[in-house]
Amino acid sequence: MTPKPEEIEAVRRSIENLDRELVRLLAKRLEAARAIGSLKALSGRSGIRDPERERVLLETWCDEAEAAGLPRWLAGRILTEILEHSRRAQEDVFLGKAQDGEPILRLKVGYQGVPASYSDLCIDKLFAAREGLVLEKQGFETFSHVARALERQDIDCALLPVENSTCGGIGEVGEILVKGAFSVLAEEILPVEHVLAALPGTRRRDVKAVRSHRAALEQCRSLLERMEAARVEVWHDTADAARSIADEKAVGVAAICSMEAAQRHGLEVLARDVADNPENYTRFLLLAREPGESDPRLPSKTSLVLALRDEKGALAQCLEVFARHEINLTRIESRPKPQAPWEYIFLIDFEGHRDDASVRDALADLPTYTSQLRVLGSYPMRRPSDDHLQSLPVPRVNLDDEGIPKVARPLIEDVPLTALRPDGKKSGVRVGDVLIGGGGFTLIAGPCAVESREQVFEAAAMVRERGARILRGGAFKPRTSPYSFQGLGYQGVDFLVEAGRAHGMPVVTEVLSPEDVTRVAKKADMLQVGARNMQNFELLKELGRVGRPVLLKRGMSATLDELLHAAEYIMAGGNHQVVLCERGIRTFEPATRATLDVSAIPVLKERTHLPVVVDPSHAAGRRSLVIPLALAAVAAGADGLIVECHPHPDAALCDKDQALSPDDLERLVGRIQAMIPQRQAGVVGR
Ligand code: PEP
Numbered sequence: 001m002t003p004k005p006e007e008i009e010a011v012r013r014s015i016e017n018l019d020r021e022l023v024r025l026l027a028k029r030l031e032a033a034r035a036i037g038s039l040k041a042l043s044g045r046s047g048i049r050d051p052e053r054e055r056v057l058l059e060t061w062c063d064e065a066e067a068a069g070l071p072r073w074l075a076g077r078i079l080t081e082i083l084e085h086s087r088r089a090q091e092d093v094f095l096g097k098a099q100d101g102e103p104i105l106r107l108k109v110g111y112q113g114v115p116a117s118y119s120d121l122c123i124d125k126l127f128a129a130r131e132g133l134v135l136e137k138q139g140f141e142t143f144s145h146v147a148r149a150l151e152r153q154d155i156d157c158a159l160l161p162v163e164n165s166t167c168g169g170i171g172e173v174g175e176i177l178v179k180g181a182f183s184v185l186a187e188e189i190l191p192v193e194h195v196l197a198a199l200p201g202t203r204r205r206d207v208k209a210v211r212s213h214r215a216a217l218e219q220c221r222s223l224l225e226r227m228e229a230a231r232v233e234v235w236h237d238t239a240d241a242a243r244s245i246a247d248e249k250a251v252g253v254a255a256i257c258s259m260e261a262a263q264r265h266g267l268e269v270l271a272r273d274v275a276d277n278p279e280n281y282t283r284f285l286l287l288a289r290e291p292g293e294s295d296p297r298l299p300s301k302t303s304l305v306l307a308l309r310d311e312k313g314a315l316a317q318c319l320e321v322f323a324r325h326e327i328n329l330t331r332i333e334s335r336p337k338p339q340a341p342w343e344y345i346f347l348i349d350f351e352g353h354r355d356d357a358s359v360r361d362a363l364a365d366l367p368t369y370t371s372q373l374r375v376l377g378s379y380p381m382r383r384p385s386d387d388h389l390q391s392l393p394v395p396r397v398n399l400d401d402e403g404i405p406k407v408a409r410p411l412i413e414d415v416p417l418t419a420l421r422p423d424g425k426k427s428g429v430r431v432g433d434v435l436i437g438g439g440g441f442t443l444i445a446g447p448c449a450v451e452s453r454e455q456v457f458e459a460a461a462m463v464r465e466r467g468a469r470i471l472r473g474g475a476f477k478p479r480t481s482p483y484s485f486q487g488l489g490y491q492g493v494d495f496l497v498e499a500g501r502a503h504g505m506p507v508v509t510e511v512l513s514p515e516d517v518t519r520v521a522k523k524a525d526m527l528q529v530g531a532r533n534m535q536n537f538e539l540l541k542e543l544g545r546v547g548r549p550v551l552l553k554r555g556m557s558a559t560l561d562e563l564l565h566a567a568e569y570i571m572a573g574g575n576h577q578v579v580l581c582e583r584g585i586r587t588f589e590p591a592t593r594a595t596l597d598v599s600a601i602p603v604l605k606e607r608t609h610l611p612v613v614v615d616p617s618h619a620a621g622r623r624s625l626v627i628p629l630a631l632a633a634v635a636a637g638a639d640g641l642i643v644e645c646h647p648h649p650d651a652a653l654c655d656k657d658q659a660l661s662p663d664d665l666e667r668l669v670g671r672i673q674a675m676i677p678q679r680q681a682g683v684v685g686r
């Protein structure tokens, strides 16, 4: 008997009514969840989650569903989604967000892919519970396009996948993270359910080709083995594979994509959950240009990037720091260090917030073993099946009462990274194979400026023979007069490096502008910040991002406090290899070019763990004063000297009055050795 059309219509109406009722009940349930959030906030409870209560709810719900004739797994899945959403909504209330009158926040989020790709779905998941948010999503072809858009401020945030539970880390994204230019505001974990979808009416046995992203195809290997007649077509994106099949009306081609992508493009789902491993999750990170603020009361995770000092056991020591402070590492990945073959940078995630006492202590201890350390951010922790609370990560615009941006709160004190450590332990900074600090004494010597290939080779031979371990030479010269010799630029850097290599010395050279930092860092072993640039903060920030040691000279009118803050800029950027240099300050006394502030040496030793070297040449301005000032610095406890010398001082193109001749240098080294024989075997000496 065929049913009457009115009968079918009547059943359809009743289904629609039931759906409406379901929606109304869901909204009501969410309202109640929010009310609980407010009550918990009022009672000052430190977390929102009540896992035991959730477990009981889920059990009861599934039992009742089963008794009513529904499959248990279906009921469980539905309630899990509802509970997760409620938790997030509760949390916004708990954190005092999403209240009436709050201004609407507009956020432009970039991702790799096209609408309905997993990244796109994950953005929806991450921001689902956030009210008052106007979300604009923009898809890009590659991960690096997304990163570039973020850099150029075309988007506010980027959501990128960092790892997948089946395939592991996503290298290209790891590379973006180690560059350290972005902060992490949030993580999100997306359960990935691949479906097999094709044009409506397609039967599975008619499928001649399967089209998808390489990673998705790999995750569905046994499905593909079973469909041996079907060829595999690698596509750049799962959702776009679905789109292309719909657009091309490609008969006999199936896509492996998300359920949402199949629906969006009108494809029929031939099979669900087609991945080999049903537990397939992708973890995403939300990146921004500026650090975010996350509530330390929520269970949190922190991500950081670190490079190890070139010392035995440095990695073990770092791990020991985490263990000592009882910090649970959740992920450690090594990535090749740019510009340094066979050296590695580690991406580390751990449980805890950077404001937690244990994390702060660990962050204070780590720099003993690291040459670079940068915290990418702390954010609410998510778990695959047991989702935790989520707060909306917002790029920080941290304004004070007058609307002026506030500086980030330092971790421990004013200059937490530069300050002397509680145990008083001093840092050594390695330049090539030479250590500055760490109890030794290091002589850096060379001409003021690189003038020619011949000159710098001659200078290199001269200083090496007399005991210098690092070769100096300016290629970019900061001259008082625009008509003076400005240096040979990049060609000068090449000559210097060549001469240094030929005579077995690493080299140090000055960089004047942020744009030159990366390029000079590719060649030189150490970068110098000149006195005139000590507070060129853009330059300091750029130096914070490179993995090269920095010789930071004190500005001629800078206090020691300002010098330490300048060092802090470099360290805060993640580069912990900083050597301070006292080079004379401007006083009322015109008898010397500058006045060597000998007291700076013991004062800095009291205040910082960083090595301190002295430049007597620029302080003296006259050859005859260089040796006495150098010896004063040695006596006051300097970790080394940087002196200007020239094979033919009278012919020097720059600072010739203060350049030591080969004989002068010989005399200086003899005097130093007489003063500190016990400190130095082999550091100053032939
Ligand atoms: C130099 O070392 O070449 C130099 C220019 O020094 P300062 O920046 O200390 O003047």
Ligand code: MN
Pocket (backbone or CB within 6 Å): 448, 449, 618, 644, 654, 655
């Ligand atoms: Mn000079």
